[in-house]
Amino acid sequence: MIARFLLLASVASASFITPAAHAQDTTPQPVDPAAETQNPRGDVIVVTARRRQETAQQVPLAISVVRGDSIEAxxxxxxxxxxxxxxxxxxxxxxxxxxxVNIRGLGVPFxxxxxxxxxxxxxxxxxxxxSRVAAATFDFLDVAQVEVLRGPQGTLYGKNTTAGAINITTNQPTFDFEGRAELTVGNLNLKQAKAAVSGPLSDTVAVRIAMASTSRRGTLYxxxxxxxxxxxxxxxxxxxLLFKPSEDFSITLSGDYSRQNPECCGTTFVRVGRTQRPLNRQYDALAAAQNYVVPSRNPYDRLTDLDSNLNAGNKIGGVSAKIKWDVGPGTLxxxxxxxxxxxxxxNDRDFTGLSIVSRSQNPSQQDQYSQEFRYNYESQHVDFVVGLFGFKQRVDTQGTEQQGSAAAQWSLAPSTDPANPANNPATLAGLTASNTQWLKADSAALFGQLSWKVTDALTIQPGLRLNYDKKSGFYQRVVTNAQGQAISCTTVAEPGTIKGTSQQCGVYQPQVSAPSDSAWNFTYDFNINYKIARDVLAYATYAKSFKTLGINQNGLPLNADNSVNYDASTVKPESVNHYEIGLKTQFLDRRATFNLTAFRTDIRNFQATVNGGQFGTVRGYLANAGKVRSQGIEADFKIVASDRFTAYANGAYTDAKYKKFVDAPCPPELSGGTFQAANATPDYSQPGVPGALSPRQCDISGADLPGVSKWAFSYGAEINQPVTLLAKEGQVYLGVDGNYRSHWNSNASPSIYTNVKGYALTNFRAGFRGEGFDVFGWVRNALDVDYIETLQVAPGNTGLIAGQPGDPQTWGGTIKFSF
Structure with a gap:
């Protein structure tokens, strides 16, 4: 398998990453990042992936480095x-x-x-x-570079991560006065402004202030x-604020605040697929019964008719203090x-213009505290990093979900009998589930990694981590009817409640759970790397890693008898075995760089998100898949042919599958009918047949993991020519970049209805830059390719598939100044 991957990679070349091309010496030694990055198109890339400064080509792991100017361009x-x-x-x-946010198909349940x-x-x-991936949706703010580390990271980083890490470094305060400003305008009423200024307040104190603002018209009407x-x-x-009284000691105080307040995030109709629900209870029949017609069945008309309020109010911020102190032979x-x-x-959770779910929202508030201590030591033969990490988190959530006037006719079995509950909007209208929940998470770890330079060419790197995690939570769902009376779904109504109807309890059931668990984990990794030649480094890594236990915080699923399944309140830790080999090379007088990586990651008790397809019984919950495997090949290539021309090509082949998941939720084409007998062998032979019996769970062993394209490529090139324009000396340049992703599936249990077609995007830019300025125009998705970013299965097993189309062709111009 690895041999085939290597052959494919040699044909395809891939995985970007501004690697080093002109370094004069690749032996480990302290690197001055300021000196190395004065030229934004220079080729010595300084990284801190191993918690010390070194060039990317020295690091014996798969790492992608994207500089701030590349991000902006x-x-x-x-x-x-x-x-x-x-x-x-x-x-x-x-x-x-x-x-x-996943790497190699792994990271967070889809x-x-x-x-x-x-x-x-x-x-x-x-x-x-x-700790929250919501941070991923905010604008990069005064970023110097982004490092994407692939594979488990636990012996060098505070928080253990099984798939990788994204290490963002911002520009730091300087003792030389400098500043920059950037303004972008474009179609869709795009306006983006960025600015930063830095300089000294005294001989020992420097300050830096940065801001960014982006606004753009929506893409769905x-x-x-x-x-x-x-x-x-x-x-x-x-x-x-940087306080640096000496070269051996510094304190950096940082504070940041970001907010988003868009009317977001809605979907549009994409398609309808047949499920096993009776035909008169599937989407087309239900829509016709209510005289409902979607604005368009072509998602690329970019029309929707959602009738609930939409909002994605989002605020993230915090403060930090970083102290660096050269103590003895190392740095604390x-x-x-x-x-x-x-x-x-x-949100509009029914994805239609009908008032089925009239209200859906789960506002939450999080506070997190972290403390990390690290000691870095470097010598001629031995380097090491040892650290302590502590983390404390609290999340409070207050959820509300309410049924609307169309819910009864949509969710209940129809009948011509006027007395049938499905024909009476009051059967479900106003039924409300109010959720109160909180989570407390505490984590502590001791970690370290040793680098023993056995010879000038051979280095051995073992690493260890001891981790303790404790999680406790509380979840309570109170269900009230349209009159505000709390209901019970037990045989005898609980005190202070009234007995709910079977129709009400089939949609929302009161529930209380208080899951709690803790776990110790001991993990390790071992890396051996050998410098075959001055510019050729080979390495191999084995890592035994983990993702700690989980608890279900969004409610628990129901058993066959409609009782709460409390056994699902906690989720086992993931156990990870990771193998990786790699080769990092430079040639043509270090003007060309080619890096190659092959990997395999096996995970037992993979934590997956599952959803039973109901409206409100449970939105989604965590469960363990027996085994998952991700394996593949990645290759990086870049060439600096001359000062006038540079190019790169990146790509990856990723084969990520459920190796064993025998009790997964079924995809929509095998859902919606009366359940098969509890002791029956699951029958998968009638997908999409209305009225067929539905399996209680599905064996999806061998299926691809959701969200993963087997093939992914990107490329870019830029050519420039020195000119004098308007009495300014500079360069006229033309750049192109693009990417391709093959098809992937957008449902936790892969479905024929949630397959997302592959697509290729192409972008162009052209401009004039000189000392302290850059003016350019750009076109993104220049060929106006229609593509889908994600698909969602509407609840209720009606067969409705909604989605979010990707951005259409956009264009605009950018002006940048620096001093």
């Missing part, structure tokens, strides 16, 4: 867009909370997000861990509200941080 202004130039990164979002599990891809900003939705409305601020680093996240959403 290609229009990738947040992590969601960054996947266009980092092929092994997959980011999918239906709103800031429901955002999946689908509805739960607060009760850990992220498999850690997001760090200036060494501070961000809502005929109900007569407004464009899925707009962008972002504001970010960051301030940093302390990073203390507090961060908050406030989330105020409003």
């Amino acid at each position: 290609t229009g990738n202004f947040n992590i969601v867009k960054l996947q266009q130039i980092a092929p092994t990164l997959q980011v999918y979002t239906t709103n800031p909370r429901n955002t999946s 689908g509805l997000t739960s607060d009760g599990f850990e992220q498999g891809v850690g997001i760090y900003v200036d060494d501070v861990y961000n 809502n005929v109900t509200s007569q407004r464009w939705i899925n707009e962008q409305d972002n504001l970010g601020l960051r301030g940093q 680093t302390s990073v203390t941080a507090w961060r908050f996240w406030d989330w105020k959403p409003e």
Whole structure:
């Protein structure tokens, strides 16, 4: 398998990443990042992936490095867009909370997000861990570079992550006065402004202040509200104060605040697929019975008719203090941080213009505290990093979901009998589920990694981690009828409630759970790397890693007898075995770089998000898949042919599958009918046959993991020519970049209805730059390709598939000044 991967990679070349091309010496030694990055198109890339400064080609792991100027030039202004130039990164979002950031198909369960599990891809900003993936949807703010580390990261980083880490480094305060400003305007009423200024307050104190603001008209037109939705409305601020009384000691105080307040995030009709529900209870029949016609059945008409309020109010911020102190032969680093996240959403969860679910929102508030201590030591023969990490988190959520006037006719079995409950809107209208929940998560870890330089060429790197996690939570759902009376779904009504009807209890059931668990984990990794020649480094890595236990925080599923399944309240930790080999090379006088990586990751008890298809019994919950495997090949190529021309090509082949998942939720084509007998062998022979019996669960062993394209490529090139224009000396340049992703599936249990076709996007830019300025025009998705970013299965097993089309062709211009 690996041999075939290597052969494919040699034909395809791939995985971007501004690697080093002109370094004069690749032996490990302290690197001055300021000196190395004066030329934004220079080729010595300084990284801190191993918690020390070194060139990317020295690091014996798969790492993608994207510089700030590359991010800006290609229009990738947040992590969601960054996947266009980092092929092994997959980011999918239906709103800031429901955002999946994965590497090699692994990281976070695809689908509805739960607060009760850990992220498999850690997001760090200036060494501070961000526990919520909502941070991924904000604009990059004064970013120097982004490092995407692939594979488990636990012996060098504060928070253990099983799939990788995204290490974001911002520009730091300087003792030389400098500043920059950037203004972008474009179609869809795009307006984006960025500015930063830095300089000394005294001989020992420097300050840096940065801001970014983005607004853009939405890409879907809502005929109900007569407004464009899925707009962008972002504001970010960051301030940093550096106190450096000597070369051996510094303190950096940082504070940041970002907010989003768009009318977002809505969907449009994409398609209808047949389920096993009776035909008169599937989408087309239900819509006809209510004289409902969707504005368009072509998603690329970009029309929707959602009737519920939409909002994606999102605030993230915090403060941190980073202390660096040269103590003895090494450096002691302390990073203390507090961060908050406030989330105020409003959604249309039925994905239609009918009042089925009239209200759906789960606002939440998070506080997190983290403390990390690291000691870095470097010598001629031995380097090591040892660290302590502590983390404390609290998340409070207040959820509301309410049934509307069309719910009864849509959700209940229809009948010509006027007395049938389905014909009476009052049967379900006003039925409300109010959820109160909180989560407390505590984590502590001791970690370290040793680097023993056995010879000038051979280095051995073992690493260890001891981790303790404790999670406790509380979830309560109170169900009230239209009159505000609390209902019970037990045989005898509980005190203070009335007995709910069978129709009401079939939609919402009161529920209380208080899951709690803790776990110790001991993990390790071992890397051996050998410098075959001055510019050729080979390495091999084995990592035994884990993702800690999870608890279900969005409610629990029901048993066959309609009772709550409390056994599902906790989720086992993932157990990870990771293998990787790689080759890093430079040639043509270090003007060309080619890096190659092959990997295999096996995970037992993979934490997956599942959803039974009901409206309100449970939105989605975590469960363990028996075994998952992700394996593949990645290759990086870049060439600096001359000062006039540079090019890169990136790509990856990823084969990510459920190796064993025998009790998964069934896809929509095998759902919606009367359940097969509890002791019967599941019958999968009648997908999409109305009225057929539905399996209680499905064996999806061998199926692809959701959200993963087997093939992903990106490329870019730029050519320039020195000219004098308007008495200014500079360069006229033309750049192109693009990416391709093969098809992938957008449902936790792959469905024939949620297959997303592959697509290729192409972008162009052209401009004039000189000392301290850059003016250019750009076109993104220049060929106006129609593509889908994500698909969602509407609840109720009616067969409705909704989705979010990707951005159409956009164009505009950017002016940048620096001094």
